Amino acid sequence: MRIGELAKATGVSTRSLRYYEEQGLLPASRGANGYRDYGEQAVRVVAFIQDLYRAGLSSEIIRQILPCAGSARPQGDCTELLARVRQVRDQLAHQEQQLAVRRKMLERYLSGAATPAGLEAHLNRAH
Template sequence: MRIGELAKATGVSTRALRYYEEQGLLLSERRTNGYREYDEQAIRQVAFIQDLYRAGLPSEVIREVIPCAGSKQPTGDCAALVARARQVRDQLAQQEQQLAERRRMLERYLSGAAVPTGLATSPSQDC
């Protein structure tokens, strides 16, 4: 299938597909007329790439994960890649905790349960 057909089948722009190819995430064959030709597996590949991006993995990690996720015999150090994916997951969990703490702090200030450090203890005034 050509790039426009792949874009339509996956809901991903042709620009993004070209980027995936530049990053070594997606392979295509070139026809004699220069058009890209993708096999049917490309649809699943693009969906997988999209999932990994949404999960917060950068292109360089995705490029290394792809050989470990295919139906063929995995190549590369897949255990190290799983460890890297876990590291990204843990970083996301830490960011979630930080955001939750920030939200709780704002809720305390907005409810009047907390007063900014260093301000006079006089009754609060509306802004």
């Protein structure tokens, strides 16, 4: 399929698809006319790439993941890569915990149950 067809099938811009190709994430063959041609797996690969980007992974890590994620047996050892992905997952979990704490603090402030840290001392000096 051509790039426009892939863009339509995935909802991803042609610019992003070209970027994925430049980054070595999405292989494309070239016809005699120079047009990109993508295989039948391209729609699933693009969806997977999008998921990994949304998870906060970089192009470099995604490029390493793709050979380990295919249906064929991975080439090389994916153990180190899996450890890196786990590390990213754990960082995201930590960020989620921090956000939950901040959200609770804001909810307490909005409900009148608490004053943001340091603000109470500032308010007392102003009066």
